[in-house]
Amino acid sequence: MDRAADRVYEALRAGILDGSRRGGSRLTETGLAEELNASRTPVREALRRLAAEGLVDTAPHKGARVTDWTPHDLEELYDLRSELEAHAAERAATRVGEEDLVRLAGLADQLEQQARRAQPDLEAVARINADFHDCIQAAASSRRLAAVLRSVVRVPLVLSTYHRYSPEDLRRSCAHHRELVQAFRAKDGRWARAVMTAHIAAAKDVLMRTREHPAGQPAEHPPTHFVPDSIPEPR
Amino acid sequence: MDRAADRVYEALRAGILDGSRRGGSRLTETGLAEELNASRTPVREALRRLAAEGLVDTAPHKGARVTDWTPHDLEELYDLRSELEAHAAERAATRVGEEDLVRLAGLADQLEQQARRAQPDLEAVARINADFHDCIQAAASSRRLAAVLRSVVRVPLVLSTYHRYSPEDLRRSCAHHRELVQAFRAKDGRWARAVMTAHIAAAKDVLMRTREHPAGQPAEHPPTHFVPDSIPEPR
């Protein structure tokens, strides 16, 4: 990460994902260059990369804007993500090694321990969850799939699903993780696919259900339990 | 397309896809700039775009190379493409309008007419096939899916499957197109998905079967009938 272009890219992506750069807001090359202490060249490169990943929209001679996602876009995205993660799970089921299984089981246990607490450590939960999904992707052993999945999964994070999960949602999520490990252990691709499909569908449902409550209104359940079902950082 | 960066991008992509730029060959910025009458800046941008799409590999300070695809990569790719096109077909089934159906039926007819000839017009066949798949993607009405699909489908073209299809392969391909139209007409997503999955699997099989014959050796069937199953140009 010694290149300025990478620095700018990371800074922009982080800003977009954590919400400090709102959807629709304009991104001028000169402005960003000044703000991030770089020249326009690396800024341009970063913007182009983000555009390729769908995080910003660009038009010739008209500049770049942070893409803002309509509910319709989000629904498309979750459907697509569902297909891709299901595919990854199916491939992984017949390719996991013993060490992967041990690792996945360990992660599922950790997740469950966090979930049982009254005040789960959100950061830890997010990290564990991300590691779990990353491990599956790695086991699927398809570089191309991994790349596509990264670009698709990254977007839902714009509206990080933290503090959206009810205790019941959380329990179901943990159960899914456990069941996935079992399906992998049985090397049953169809089983793994089905569970993963359900897992993503549940995540979509949580998002869609709580979407009307933009912030500070975490639905009608107490704000004690939650788990993000998104994958914050690849590796 | 008034930008130099677009010109360079198109030229490079065309060169890679038609095989005149071999996998593994190096692409230096200065060399390309001279060759294509542009400065290094638009060349850089084009290379970055191609890298994002997976057509070239880059490493910091080490330059870009045309990615060369191992048989393993290709298998991954076709599996992924199968999922995505199947998803597109399923979505399309419940969203097609009457005008789409008419158009698709017309394209399927045209394809069949070409196929019945002793000497099908390859260009026409490729165009019709591309239009057919594009129409389905459009009917699926998911911008994100369309983008991902483009980047995934583009690669198999590196080894364009022209002159690989036996007459039997060709007949099957036509039958698939016809059946897809019927499934759409019935608005049966599962049916459409199944046919599309079969369609791509058949295409993969043709590629894998004839991969040992690099060129000039079009397998054991006479080189009279063929149809590409790939999508040359998005719109």
Place this chain on the structure above:
DNA sequence: CCTTGCCGAGTTGTATGCAACTTAGGCTCG
């Protein structure tokens, strides 16, 4: 008052000079 054309400020697109890095080859030293 509305339309139309023009102008200018601001932004993106391109060219190019310079610095930093990689790598291959020869040279020195063990």
Place this chain on the structure above:
DNA sequence: CGAGCCTAAGTTGCATACAACTCGGCAAGG
């Protein structure tokens, strides 16, 4: 004779100047 350092050529990464384009607003004419 071989290993390792060092240099130099070549390439990429960055900065910046300049050209081309977009779009708001204003003024003149209908």
